Amino acid sequence: MESNGTVPRAPRNRSVVLGVLAATAALLLAQAASGTNARLVLLLVFLPALLAGLGTVAQTVAVSVWVAVVVVVSTALFPPPSLEARVGTLVAVIGAEAAVIGLCARRVRRERELSRMRQSAVALQRQLLRPLPVTTADVRLDGLYRPVEEDAMVGGDLYDVAETPFGTRVLVGDVQGKGLPAIGTGFAVLSAFREAAFREAELTGVADALEAAVERHNAYAVQSGEQERFVTATVLGLHGPGGREVGARVQAVNCGHLAPYLLRGDGRVESVALPAGIPLGLASLAESTGGAGPRAVRRFALPADGVLVLLTDGITEAQDGSGVFYPVERGLAELAGTPAGALPEALDERARRWSGGRSRDDVTVLAVRGPGAP
Template identity: 75%
Template sequence: MVRRREGGGVGGSADGYGAEAEARAPGNRTVVLGVLASTAVVLLAQAGTGTSARLVLLLVFLPALLAGLGTLAQTIAVSVWVAVVVAVSTVLFPPTSLEARAGTLVAVLGAEAALVALCARRMGRERQLFRMRQSAVALQRQLLRPLPVLTPDVQVFGLYRPVEEDAMVGGDLYDVADTPYGTRVLVGDVQGKGLPAIGAGFAVLSAFREAAFREAALTAVADSLEAAVQRHNAYAAQAGESERFVTATVLGLERGPEVQAVNCGHLAPYLLRRGRVETVDLAAGVPLGLAELAGEVRTVQWFALPEDGVLVLLTDGITEAQDRDGEFYPVEEGLTALGTTAASLLPQALDGAARHWSGGRRRDDVTVLSLRRTTP
């Protein structure tokens, strides 16, 4: 039987929309210093050019900028400040007529009211997207198995982190099944993001959870996943939705050093042993959903996983992490630096290294699994 322990394998953010919005918006100190500096420059230019210039009206661009980037409170506060500055400037540098003076104040107040309304509308839409994203993340977490998973053949540790900075979650998936044919492990990534990607991932997971116990041959398991993606795409086409493909690797492990693998266009695993890292040489194959178009027949490949080795499976959330210069994260170098890290801590350590490389910017889900043989 598969034994599961609840832990930190599936991570996520519990912060609400307000905290997320404040983290994205410019800091209050930055806003205050920027507004004061801009006001000083404009007023000095106004004083130097004489009473006929209306340069103070340029300050209206400050709440306009915050309406698109800042919080509602920041937009309101800066709008009030700009209104006061314009009113004082109108007294110190009056227009030629009282009507012009009143028209200036009315125009500024009307523009700022419109900007505050636009900011409120923007934040309302962002709040709605946040709730949709949180619902999608919660659904995806329910579909994925908690980690770690321990079987008689292998210990599987891991981390799944959805990309919560984007409008929608991605389509990473994984599973572990303790079957009469040994332990079967699946890791994959659905093309695209959002609920449609989760739907395709659910189709693959459902097929794996049946075929892993039913099929003796690992190629038959992969064929079942292929058929599941094809059926999902047929329903999607009928509904007018985009068809999708899924990259995946299916592993079969039993007692002994050998591992069976069927690779369907997914990233090759890495093997860590005695401080050294090497890429497991697996032919890529074609992704699930495209085998019929390519005319490909799935085949089993073999490689060794010694008792003192750790096998690392991951998705492109790690490999496509980029620094400020656009350089991708060097996974092999990163794993070499983590060569002495315990298998149970390796997924979190690798994710932390990739996030440090990218400065915390993430564009896709992150899934990392580390496998080692179960010792008697």
């Protein structure tokens, strides 16, 4: 892929030339060896058709011209029995190549349009998300957001930080689906968080406000014929420092999102178990089936030398060639000596190496530590 991850990379000109010459030589030798009047050289017309789906318009035109020249020369050296057959062959070849060039031009134009749309969506999403790092009276938050590279549409990762009278509040989440509709849902969640974080004294009240925002957004989506979506999220409330041994006191409400990881100063890594939570937008459905209760708060301490790592499934669902998911806990343990500010980039780099550079979803990694921690 290109460095921006939006337009497929065309094959190199050298590879195209070598491939075309090899195919031409093979067909000409096969025709000579057959000792018959078989017109095997006409099979070359498939080369521009194959290239039209991968290469540039210039490459497709060049190969089409080459094929037409080879067919003309072959027809002159080994003419069909009638003039009509000769003319018909040339007209068919030229017509087929012209159609292939047109299809290639249409494909390239479509890819460029999708690229512009995706770049606009990425730019919009970046404007909605807060620049990192962020330092408050309670914590310092470093992070990374990287849009998916192998998809035409941007994903729905979201995060935010708010320094409020109730402490620092952090949101990380992932909207179901991709594209501008997913960004719209994410914007509804972010807007609700930026108000509720300052208004609601209890963290569960913030989560309830986010739930209401997704429900309202889904109601508008249904009216306009769009798909309803849900959002997985974790909402944190941090107060600190809590003492010499405690960098911050943490409250967490889980809304169906991935569990955070705690990387301690001695290199130990543990997954922070949070009470099971229903994703935002599904609470009413869960209540109607008797499967939902009030959202619960988990309280724990963030050590002064510890780092709390929040992430989305762009990391956890990175797969190697055999389909094995990236072992996040082991990866964090291997990065135990990495400064917290460099930890998100380092974790993303390891996950990308694990998957061979393939990305299936947006990547968000947040590293939360006490304001005075290294």
